[in-house]
Amino acid sequence: MPRLSRKEREKVRHREGILAAAEAVFAERGYAGATVHEIAERAEFSVGYLYTLFENKEDIYVRLVEKRVVDFFHELDERMQRQDGVLDRIRAAIRATFEFFHHNRQFFHIFTHFTPESDARGPMYMPENCRKQYDEHLARMTGVFEEGIRRGVLAEADPVTLALCLHGIIRSVIWHSLYTTRTVEPEEATEAIESIFFNGILAGSNEQ
Amino acid sequence: MPRLSRKEREKVRHREGILAAAEAVFAERGYAGATVHEIAERAEFSVGYLYTLFENKEDIYVRLVEKRVVDFFHELDERMQRQDGVLDRIRAAIRATFEFFHHNRQFFHIFTHFTPESDARGPMYMPENCRKQYDEHLARMTGVFEEGIRRGVLAEADPVTLALCLHGIIRSVIWHSLYTTRTVEPEEATEAIESIFFNGILAGSNEQ
Amino acid sequence: MPRLSRKEREKVRHREGILAAAEAVFAERGYAGATVHEIAERAEFSVGYLYTLFENKEDIYVRLVEKRVVDFFHELDERMQRQDGVLDRIRAAIRATFEFFHHNRQFFHIFTHFTPESDARGPMYMPENCRKQYDEHLARMTGVFEEGIRRGVLAEADPVTLALCLHGIIRSVIWHSLYTTRTVEPEEATEAIESIFFNGILAGSNEQ
């Protein structure tokens, strides 16, 4: 682990401050709607300084998204690895997502609205290498569901669709939380979702 | 219903052509990223003419979103009303959504990414009166779930969460379709989702 | 010759007005020192309009220089062609240059200071295709001197150096005129230069 000089540590702190400000602005206005001036203002730095730490507006966006996405998927993975059974892993994924959301509410304004157009620079476009991260994550989740089916713990179904459904459910709850500006308790949300996702909504089916 | 003169009918046609062009552009670039010139170009009208039919860029966006959202929720409602039982209504909602998506693929680039910031003009911001439409729709769906629970067809659960979950699952599948640019067969998708949502994913729970 | 519509003719007039304004600004400030705003202001157009007629700042510069250089060398050539003897051609070149200068004083601020750096964008850099024009012109002049020497009208000497010297003498007089902001009478200047260039400066050598 490299020791950083005081200057270097300060630089890192400044970069983080700017990324935090950028997160808020991109979340509110989208990529095209955000202005570098507003980011600088909220970060309480001059515009010029941003350009000494980042190449340009796009670089700020890409670094920001990259950082958070990597952090998020890393956290998610680690939490899942710690569990043994398939069901526990799924539970862990749900809880970890809500906890990450709890601490990174802002970012989900971006994350939840990723638009993956490859050609055009969409409203919240997903940078190239985040797309890879995302695809890998989806593959890992799919793997978990496949294993569950193979072991007879889960019912027969397309594992990709299962992964998507879980993702969708979580995202919807998060979206509603952003939409109504109400907080979500990770614990509660996890339990509610788990119950629905595992047992379905029909009466008489939820005695696990 | 008022009879429209030829001129008026033509005007309506022009408005529709412009909205269709706008839909494509907003979908690709987001609200801030879209330019009035590009919309005009794709609609094969001059910029100036757009400004005789719409107040400004925002007006185009708002009218477009309003129109599609109203159409969509109207269709959804109607389809659900035609069914009697709770389960059939839910089924109808799923299928209707996928069918609407099948015919209005473009719009879901906007719809799926609605960001509901009220103050700032977000990347795909939801206009005031669409928000109302959406809230009403959610309330209706919640009502259906409530009824199901009351009648003992559905297991005890927070009906709002149920509505959100259904919404989320559908959205996720649609998002994945947009993301991978593959088409989704309404029939198939409906069945897959229905099975998961009704019975859950655990083995031994999916004999209805 | 294509007939132009009124609109098209106006466009051409506007382009010319802008180029004239640009000429003044580039002459005063150099390429890097000139601002598009100032050009627009002097041309009495808005900045935005310039960008509908030209690609960007560089395009304005390149078009301007190209136009004038082509005009100049074309004029020069034509005047020389009309003469038969070598001496008359040289005389014609001198006079034509001074006359062009008389009518395009402004441009010589740019022309006289062309810097032909190929890599860096110098203070008054010579666009690619003007360089070609210039090289061709120099070659033609060199040809004239060669012919003179071959026919025994001119003394033995390196024809390229002769061409350069003539060029230099003229340029110097023009430069001095710009420098002192005094006008130069084409007639007079031609005679003075001709005498020096043909006969040299030594006493007893100027009886032709």
Place this chain on the structure above:
Amino acid sequence: MPRLSRKEREKVRHREGILAAAEAVFAERGYAGATVHEIAERAEFSVGYLYTLFENKEDIYVRLVEKRVVDFFHELDERMQRQDGVLDRIRAAIRATFEFFHHNRQFFHIFTHFTPESDARGPMYMPENCRKQYDEHLARMTGVFEEGIRRGVLAEADPVTLALCLHGIIRSVIWHSLYTTRTVEPEEATEAIESIFFNGILAGSNEQ
């Protein structure tokens, strides 16, 4: 002459290093196109330090130009003074110029392109006090030509024009050397120019 302390001598050395770097940058980019950062970088000093030795960008330019111009005219003068006859003085001026060029190639990118706008800050503008230097030099040269005419060595002609012509011829050869990036041998160049300038280009006139 005041004795300088070690510190002061070092300071002088630093100033010279910076001016040398500045010379290269101004030569390549022009006044407006040059950046203080690039100068600092090439001089291997920090920007901040430049500002302790010079007032600002303009000051660097002015000092640089002043220094070289003074050096150049001083050298030129001295060399001419050493000669007795008018013709030898002219020869000395030509040779001295080419030798100075040989050792200060870089500077002639600036020197050859001096633009004398007084109001605007031109692309290679000539600082006030260099203008004075230049005027004095021109006056001295004019004086030499006047003397030559008075003594009957040179043919009757406007001495200012003669000075300008000589200047122009030399400049043109230098310019061509810069343009083609080929070196010029002072000896050869002097002879070639001398022959043309003294005898003219007509056949039968160059037996001195």
Place this chain on the structure above:
DNA sequence: TATGAATGAGGGTTCATTCAT
């Protein structure tokens, strides 16, 4: 009705200059 030339405020970016260290 329908056009597109013309506008100018505002965006991304650069760079001369300052100042704490």
Place this chain on the structure above:
DNA sequence: TATGAATGAACCCTCATTCAT
């Protein structure tokens, strides 16, 4: 003395909007 992080005015360019035709 010497540094380079930090500033912000001013650059080039875009685009929502207007208006004469």
